[in-house]
Amino acid sequence: MMPERIVIVGGGQAGGRVAQILAGSPANLDIALIGLEPHPPYNRPPLSKGVLLGKSELKDCVIWPQGDATAGRVRFYPGRRAESLDIHARHVITDDGARLDYDKLVLATGSRVRRLSVPGAECDGVFTLRTFDDAVAIARRFHRSKRLLVVGGGFVGLEIAAAARSRGLETVVVEATNRLLSRIVPQEIGAALARYHEAAGVAFRVGSMVEKLVANRSGKLKSAVLSNGETVPCDLAVIGVGVTANTELAKEAGLDVQVGIRTDSALRASADGVYACGDAVSFWHPLFERYVRVEAWQNAEDHARVVASQLLGQDMVCDTVPFFWSDQYEWSMQIAGIPYFGSQLVTNTVEEARILYHLDARGRLVAATGLGHDRLIGRKIAEARRLIKRRARPNPQMLKTGRIQLEDG
Secondary structure: OOOEEEEEEEEOHHHHHHHHHOOOOOOOEEEEEEEEEOOOOOOOOOHHHHOOOOOHHHEEEEEOOOOOOOHHHEEEEEOOOEEEOOOOOOOOOOOOOOOEOOEEEOOOOOEOOOOOOOOOOOOOOEOOOOOOOHHHHHHHHHHHHHHHEEEEOOOOHHHHHHHHOOOOOEEEEEEEOOOOOOOOOOOOHHHHHHHHHHHHHHOEOOOOOOEEEEEEOOEEEEEEEEEEOEEEOOEEEEEEOEEEEEEEEHHHHHEEEEEEEOOOOOOOOOOOEEEEOOOEEEEEEOOEEEOOOOOHHHHHHHHHHHHHHOOOOOOOOOOOEEEEEEEEEOEEEEEEOOHHHEEHHHHHHHHEEEEEEEEEEOOEEEEEEEEEEEHHHHHHHHHHHHHHHHHHHHHHHHHHHHHOOEEOO
């Protein structure tokens, strides 16, 4: 029998894991993986931690360990972009003119960083962090820089700030909104995290934007002019103002795109034989009964397992509880579920740790946010994930004391 032709567009976490799972199966498959970067698929969480600090190399991040025989079952096209997609003729054309025909297609196109559109944004010393090569370049600049400007008070920006302080750089974080992590966590969590950073020597400028980056005569960054009129000296800047889903290929091909590539709970896109997974996907989540788009390592893992199962003929949907974590200094932040679906907050404090439980209008637990040492919050967040999965309605007063009493869902 002829092998079934599987083409995967996107060589990041989601696409790489789909390829790895398929390659490890006994199924008769011809697997092609198109990756925009020159590197084989790798995990991104170490970039803002181990790689940035010079403690991790590419071999520590790659999905396939060196010598893994299953990698040989995948035709890998590194450094290639999928230029066009024909969902009727079932083929993908790459930027070098190659045509890859498929029986089943997986779109794992991921996301890209947003750029800062201000004068001076292209001068020497201004970086973004998205790829392994980005992390290596910033790590090298850490060794010869003194003052770092981080633009954006989100998770990536704060992890970069923590790494920079451990290297002894003077660090200023500029955030356009009036607090840190304003789109992700409640105010008290953002404020507590800010205090941890300030204790480590990080300075914040909230409610301000960068209006201009200024270079010296040799074209190297020397300062930033903020909207509040302040000039901040810096010889290194990292821009972390969010990402944009890569949906252009899907949209031009005529697939349903709304916020992300729209799929059902089994991650099937709007054309026969097409699946989508990872950051670029807006999928129907049966647990929350609405479409969601999640940017997280765990989501990419969950999606990869679902898509691979579908391609191997096993019926499966993505109904897992989203999970995200960020480690900064000795503190850990962990989020289970989707906090902005909640309308009521209940706080439980254990020593120096906080757990915030997010309940919706029906009293259902839809998320939990934890900040503190992992030994204090890890078990609580894991417990919350199980309750969210069960559609539990905990007694709010019990939540405050850390004891959970369930009511009917």
